[in-house]
Amino acid sequence: MPHIPKKLIDEMIEHAIDDLPNEACGQVNGKNGRPLTVNRVKNSAASPFRYSMDPLAMLKLEQAREETGEYLFAIYHSHVASEAYPSQTDIRQAFFPPGELDRQPMFPDCYYILVSLAHDPPEVRAFRIRQGGLVEEELIKSED
Amino acid sequence: MDSKLSKDWFSMATIYIPTFFRQITEGNEYISVEGSNVLESLEFLSYLYPEIHGLIFDSNKQILRHVNVYINNQEIHELEGLGTFVSSEDQIAIIPALAGGSMTLLEKNNGNQSALKPEEVMRYSRHIIMPQVGPQGQRKLRDAKVLVVGAGGLGGPVALYLALAGVGTIGITEFDVVDLSNLQRQILHQTADIDKPKLKSAKETLGLYNPHVEVIEHPMPLTSDNAMEIIPNYDIVVNGADNFATRYLVNDACYLTGKTLVDGAILLFDGQLTVYKPGYCCYRCLYPDPPPPGMVPSCAEAGVLGAITGIIGSMQATEVFKQILDIGEPMVNRLLLVDALTMQFREMKLRRDPSCPLCGDNPTVTELIDYDAFCGSPPIEVSIPN
Numbered sequence A: 001m002p003h004i005p006k007k008l009i010d011e012m013i014e015h016a017i018d019d020l021p022n023e024a025c026g027q028v029n030g031k032n033g034r035p036l037t038v039n040r041v042k043n044s045a046a047s048p049f050r051y052s053m054d055p056l057a058m059l060k061l062e063q064a065r066e067e068t069g070e071y072l073f074a075i076y077h078s079h080v081a082s083e084a085y086p087s088q089t090d091i092r093q094a095f096f097p098p099g100e101l102d103r104q105p106m107f108p109d110c111y112y113i114l115v116s117l118a119h120d121p122p123e124v125r126a127f128r129i130r131q132g133g134l135v136e137e138e139l140i141k142s143e144d
Numbered sequence B: 001m002d003s004k005l006s007k008d009w010f011s012m013a014t015i016y017i018p019t020f021f022r023q024i025t026e027g028n029e030y031i032s033v034e035g036s037n038v039l040e041s042l043e044f045l046s047y048l049y050p051e052i053h054g055l056i057f058d059s060n061k062q063i064l065r066h067v068n069v070y071i072n073n074q075e076i077h078e079l080e081g082l083g084t085f086v087s088s089e090d091q092i093a094i095i096p097a098l099a100g101g102s103m104t105l106l107e108k109n110n111g112n113q114s115a116l117k118p119e120e121v122m123r124y125s126r127h128i129i130m131p132q133v134g135p136q137g138q139r140k141l142r143d144a145k146v147l148v149v150g151a152g153g154l155g156g157p158v159a160l161y162l163a164l165a166g167v168g169t170i171g172i173t174e175f176d177v178v179d180l181s182n183l184q185r186q187i188l189h190q191t192a193d194i195d196k197p198k199l200k201s202a203k204e205t206l207g208l209y210n211p212h213v214e215v216i217e218h219p220m221p222l223t224s225d226n227a228m229e230i231i232p233n234y235d236i237v238v239n240g241a242d243n244f245a246t247r248y249l250v251n252d253a254c255y256l257t258g259k260t261l262v263d264g265a266i267l268l269f270d271g272q273l274t275v276y277k278p279g280y281c282c283y284r285c286l287y288p289d290p291p292p293p294g295m296v297p298s299c300a301e302a303g304v305l306g307a308i309t310g311i312i313g314s315m316q317a318t319e320v321f322k323q324i325l326d327i328g329e330p331m332v333n334r335l336l337l338v339d340a341l342t343m344q345f346r347e348m349k350l351r352r353d354p355s356c357p358l359c360g361d362n363p364t365v366t367e368l369i370d371y372d373a374f375c376g377s378p379p380i381e382v383s384i385p386n
Helices: A006-018 A055-068 A088-093 B003-009 B019-023 B038-048 B050-056 B105-109 B118-123 B134-143 B155-165 B198-209 B227-233 B244-257 B306-325 B371-375
Strands: A003-005 A025-031 A034-041 A050-052 A071-079 A111-116 A123-130 A134-138 A141-143 B012-016 B030-034 B067-071 B091-096 B099-101 B145-149 B169-173 B214-218 B236-239 B260-267 B270-276 B334-339 B344-349
Touching (some): A003 A006, A003 A034, A006 A025, A006 A071, A006 A111, A006 A123, A025 A055, A034 A055, A034 A071, A055 A071, A055 B067, A055 B091, A088 B099, B019 B091, B030 B038, B038 B050, B038 B067, B038 B091, B050 B067, B134 B306, B145 B155, B155 B169, B155 B198, B155 B306, B169 B198, B169 B227, B198 B214, B227 B244, B236 B244, B236 B306, B244 B270, B244 B371, B260 B306
Parallel strands (some): A003 A141, A071 A111, B012 B091, B145 B236, B169 B214, B236 B260
Antiparallel strands (some): A025 A034, A025 A071, A050 B099, A111 A123, A123 A134, B260 B270, B270 B334, B334 B344
């Protein structure tokens, strides 16, 4: 069960709203099992229906994490008009090469956080994507 | 050869290995490689770690679509691609794509699990027997809704092969009547159909081929006034339009409604094929401005080989099929150029243009515009059949 400060959840929602009508995406860095920062990443697909994280921004984030000893706690993105649940596309893309569901997912220990703006107030849910393409929801424990 | 000499001959660039690949590189983050350009450097890496090769290269030795390669913070396609020179100062980074998207209409359609009837199983058996299709795929085809713009040269073979494959709902926009000069290429219409509305003739022909298919008639040209009402009812749009105004209109309307557009074009002995998907290269990225009126002749003015409509139209139907079943490599970000005279097929790589007025980072086209004015073309004449 991921413990995520309310402040960070609000930051992800704010990002999703800021980037309307397109999907927003980003990465949550963590250390010692705790999420620390929400990092917006440019959606280079600039689309209401898909996201593609800007590769250079990802590279910088990954290299910065290596400097500070942090790790990728969660990958988040918004669905502007559908449920806060990983789509088939999201599941396929969690593997490398995409759709190779029989392999280990690219980030087995990382949460996939979905922000849905289809609801008011927006809904935020967390998932793990497992080998075989299985989706397990993990209830977020939100703390102030 | 001592190592100093080899260093003078070959540059040693450094490759940054992303976390996910480090299970292959024994945990190494940075690997020094020999090679004068990116291709040689990456090949050297795959020589050291053979498992990496299939993760970054396709069978044509091109970088896979879902892999990005950067040199010193610049994407290699902005430089000289795989041929970009590298020196010992350079850092190459491999970055697997992180992407996703919301649920599409097609995914929602998967909910309909009603079984295929024995007649359908027999009819579609040559498709169902293929592992890429199967009964599940055949149900996806049955549940799919495809809009075909125009029932002429391209729209004919597209609609025909989709109907034969059992695509459950085929919408057609068409306002013209069958003319004797259409019959050299437009396979949905026959000699007895002359002067009949093309839509009526198309529906009759498709119904004879496959009575399971529902053909929805849109007896009107697609315009800025009706496109946003018609297109959202469909999963995929196929373009068989014969004029630039409609091409820009269909492109914009598909992007704005989040639909995939399977595009084709023909003239003389030439044909083109591509697929526009929101988030990837669109028609406006490729052609920001229409050609001056009259510069590109129409098929009526310049002529067109009948069989090329069959080649391109069949390919468009194939791309729709792949989209519905989510199989293969779609013609997204790719433009196929067909020259029937030499029978050469050439492929160009396309990219989304960040400065595109429609799908770029700062779009200026946010709703449909007056496309006849934009293209400087006279409005489409609607001939009303008697």
